[in-house]
Amino acid sequence: MGRTDDSEHLNRRDFAKRVVAASSAFAAPLIIPRHVWGGPNYTPPSETITRAVIGTGGMGMNHVVTNVKGQTPVTLAVCDVDSGHLARALERAGEGCVAYSDWRAVLDRQDIDTIHIATPPHWHALIGIAAAQAGFDLFSEKPFTRTIHEGQVYRDTVARYGRMLQINTHGRFGNYYGYGATRALEKLVRSGLLGTPLTVRVGRRQGFNWKIREWSGRTNLTPQAVPSELDYDLWLGPAPVKPYHPHRVHGSFRGYWDYDGGGLTDMGQHYLDPVQYILGKDGEAPVSVDIDADPQDSEAIGTWRRMEFTYADGCKIV
Structure with a gap:
């Protein structure tokens, strides 16, 4: 048997009346917990986001x-x-x-x-x-x-x-970058008022200077015993097997090519990503990258002095 038109168009108010009427048959009030409805300081279960955090060291x-x-x-x-x-x-x-x-x-x-x-x-x-x-x-x-x-x-x-995927890069999604709002700067560049090609200089004081040496690796590490609390094999995972040393793991792993790319990949996400967005370069990569740096070790990441990214239209990030 099919439902009648009335049942198909039962609205929320009618539903509430019927629930109240049904509850009266038990001679007791129907009490619905506050958290089900939501409201100030309460999120209903249907809108609650549940999450897991994998990696609970420093940033995690x-x-x-x-x-x-x-x-x-x-x-x-x-x-x-x-x-x-x-x-x-x-x-x-x-x-x-x-x-x-x-x-x-x-x-x-x-x-x-x-x-x-x-x-x-x-x-x-x-x-x-x-x-x-x-x-x-x-x-x-x-x-x-x-x-x-x-x-x-x-x-x-x-x-x-x-x-859905989001990267934790606050420079693009925040309201402020350098000397102006990120979105406002992108709109200004897109308008053409500043002309083209543009050159953007990101100074060391923007966040790179204190990361360059801090996230550099060491070439003279002596193997040490793995701490009992650390599953070093699982920490390495897809990376090549190397003898354990504390400088290769927690807090300083960014200094080794097997795991990261030093201060540039660490802070570049924050300071270079917004610039690429402002220049309208999300859909392309630089056609050339010039680097002023000493020769790099095969395992330990060293320091660098200057990098210049050039795009097809002549725009540059220095």
Whole structure:
């Protein structure tokens, strides 16, 4: 039997009246918890974002949100190969969060919406691709990936599976960059008032100077014993097997080609990405890159003095 027209057009007010009438038959009021309806300081379950943070060291720990009842997002899982990091993250997240030492177990969760990837960059593409294939949306720390090819495969996979991905690059999405609002500068350049080609100079004081040496590697490391709290094999993952030394891992891994690209890939996401957006170059890459630097070691990333990116129309970023 089909439904009548009246049943098909039952509105919310009629529904509420019927619910109240039905509840009166039990001689007790129908009480619906406040968090179901939402309102000030309460997010209804249908709009609550559930998340997992994979990699809870320095930057990852900053993004472990303490769970507050009725508010979003909710951190349901934290994951790290260092048991010390993991214990601190679990304590911060609080009630409702589960700790994992292997990121693959996190992807078995059906109640998580988004995966926040805060591992070293050599893991970004592999975890992100697997998460997209498993149906998760993604938020990733910079740099996007360790290599250009990894980034292209990662990007294409996210698109193929219809997932959402955002990189944590506040320079583009924030309201301020250098001496003006990022979007306003992009609009000004697009108007043609400044002419073309343009040259943009990003000074060391914009954030590169203190990163150049801090994120440089060392060439004289002596192998040391792996700490008991660290699963070093899983930390290495897809990277080449190298003897353990603390300078290769937590806090200083950016100085080694196996895992990252030094201060440029670390801060370039923040300071060069907005410039590329302002110049309208999202759809293209530089046609030439000139670098003033000493010869680089095959493993340890060294310092550099100047880089110049030139685009097909003559625009430059220095």
